[in-house]
Amino acid sequence: MSDQPLTVGVFEDFQKVFQEFQRKVFDQFTAVDRRFDVLQRNMDARFDEVTGQIDGLSHRLLRLEDEYVLITGALKRLENGAKTVQGRLASIDQRLARTDKRLARMAKRLDDLVAAKSKYALRSDVQDLRVRMADLKARLGALEKRRS
Numbered sequence: 001m002s003d004q005p006l007t008v009g010v011f012e013d014f015q016k017v018f019q020e021f022q023r024k025v026f027d028q029f030t031a032v033d034r035r036f037d038v039l040q041r042n043m044d045a046r047f048d049e050v051t052g053q054i055d056g057l058s059h060r061l062l063r064l065e066d067e068y069v070l071i072t073g074a075l076k077r078l079e080n081g082a083k084t085v086q087g088r089l090a091s092i093d094q095r096l097a098r099t100d101k102r103l104a105r106m107a108k109r110l111d112d113l114v115a116a117k118s119k120y121a122l123r124s125d126v127q128d129l130r131v132r133m134a135d136l137k138a139r140l141g142a143l144e145k146r147r148s
Contacts, residue, residue: 089147096143103136 110133114126 092143092147096140096147099140103133103140107133 110126110129
């Protein structure tokens with residue numbers, strides 16, 4: 001076939017086939033180009049959405065970090081307050097122990113006085129002292145309850 005001469009008719013037929021080929025290729029490229037444009041718009045929209053979500057997460061993370069700082073500060077203040085309260089409770093415990101010992105000594109002395117000198121002690125004075133001792137014991141019990 002390559003030995004045959006190229007005629008105008010064959011050339012025109014070739015040109016028609018070539019133009020048809022060009023048109024089909026152009027149409028296909030145009031269709032592919034449109035599909036790429038749609039794909040590009042979809043990708044841009046998705047990237048914008050993902051970027052927005054990442055920004056939202058970043059803001060949430062920053063708020064959580066701020067809350068963490070505030071919570072740790074509050075926790076430190078609570079721990080310091082607890083230490084102060086423990087120190088005060090220890091002091092109250094010591095004072096209660098001393099008061100309890102004094103009350104026991106006073107009760108023993110009162111009982112000794114009443115036993116040794118029952119004829120000198122007035123019953124009303126003894127009753128009054130016992131009521132006062134009962135009141136002191138009640139107050140001591142209330143303090144011990146507060147301590148617990």
